[in-house]
Amino acid sequence: MLLYELIQKNKDLFFIDAQTGHAKSINTMHQSLHIDSTQGLVFIYNDNLIGSVEVLLNFLNSKFTVVLLSAQLHLSFKQNLEALYTPYYIYDPARTAVEGYKGTQASASVKLFKRKETPVYLIHSNIKMLLSTSGTTGSPKFVKLSNENLVQNAYSILDYMPIKSDDVVPLNVPIVFVYGLSIFTTNCMAAGAILCTNNDILQPAFWTDFSKYNCSTIGGVPYVYEMLHRIGFFKKDHPSLRYMTQTGGILNQALRTDIMRYISTYNKQFFAQYGQTEAAGRMAFLPQQHLIEKAASIGKPIKNGRFEIDDDTNELIYFGPNVFGGYATGPGDLSTWQQTNKLYTGDVARVDADGYYYITGRIKRIIKLFGTRLNLDEVELILKNSLGGQTIVCTGINDKHLLVSHVNEQLEESAIKQILKEKLQIHTSAVQVKYIPSMPLTPNGKIDYPAVMGFAQVLPLSRSC
């Protein structure tokens, strides 16, 4: 069955526009936009407002392949991606014009940009969605997902998530992240209302709406839970809240204890989860009764999923119907689909006697800063390109800091931080810059990353903001 049909079957579903307070039923969103009936790509620069949601739903119910991108993406990155993939349609409320495209009113409220020169694509019929492997680096590398991937992921989540037909769900996690997309698809299938908002949890308006609309749930990465803690969320009851969800890393011990106290005092539920874009969402979840006892565990595989740990590398391998059909780094990769149920997660793991899994390290060069996945090789490339090809090495420190090591004594720390801030919206306080006289190399001449990270621990760090 198609994802869109499953959403459509939830007949009483409606969408609340937080900006106006108006609500639209799923029925009024059905075929509400005038779009061509053809195969092609649509770039949706999503801002979680009701317009983006309407555009997404209309294109899910079409022959188009949906490419979900962040509205906050740097303009030059948007232009590079558009030049490479030549999408048929673009939805970007932030721009009034796009070169090579003409504006077209798809409805009274929704404007699309349509490419003047009809692009010729060969897109494999399985590819329903392309999701970025990183939210902000503007990398042309996308994960190819099928309708089946998205549906199977949603079914597995609905198996354990206590979604009720009268739930009101705020879109506080951006849909461009696979976690936000999972929240969106599952709740569109089973909940009562979706609150479309781009207010975040540090804005009083978000909490006014949260109470006003009796929101049932909230989700976030560990950083969001740290913010919730900072604003005193766990100090008092929020009567409409029934359950919370979390992904993107392990919560620190103090926070976990605080959350346990909160959910037992006020009778709430909490679901820690583990997932990846390559799995169209989730792979494992930890039932809350084990939140303390199995602290730091990612839990057990979701329904229809299974884990193995590689004998030699200890890499965690996932098997399930939600595993993607390969990467695309350019339009040429859109004509193929690699059917598989096996995913090398890039995470190193162990399993305990009760079958609970624990992540102990990472094979891929990826870190998570404030919950956003960053590919270190891509960050390196952006810095090298901006600084005229110097030797730059990026590593992570406990998912808290990005460490930029370089061998040029003249290179200003502020120049590096400025590029990271402007191009990737990485806050300067999360960046550490280290000058080292010579770059450590492995015997075969590659960068010796463990040695670079060793420098960070031995030598004092510059911690200025």
Place this chain on the structure above:
Amino acid sequence: MNLNQNLQEVIAKAFGIAPNDVTDELEYQSIPEWDSVSHLVLVTELEAAYGITIDMEDVLTMGSVAKVRELLKKYNVEAAA
């Protein structure tokens, strides 16, 4: 005036912007530099600069530079005057 400049500098440092760009009208999420991440950096910087502890609930009220100034008055910080 001097102390006022000091507040500007604290805010500018937290956001990584020029002190001259810090005006009373500046609002949360109105510039890319003032997002949820830097908002909490600002809280930490204000606490360090003025030796205060900002209540959890007050973190939400700091929606603009003018409101930060107002809040600091509540904490008896002279720089806000």
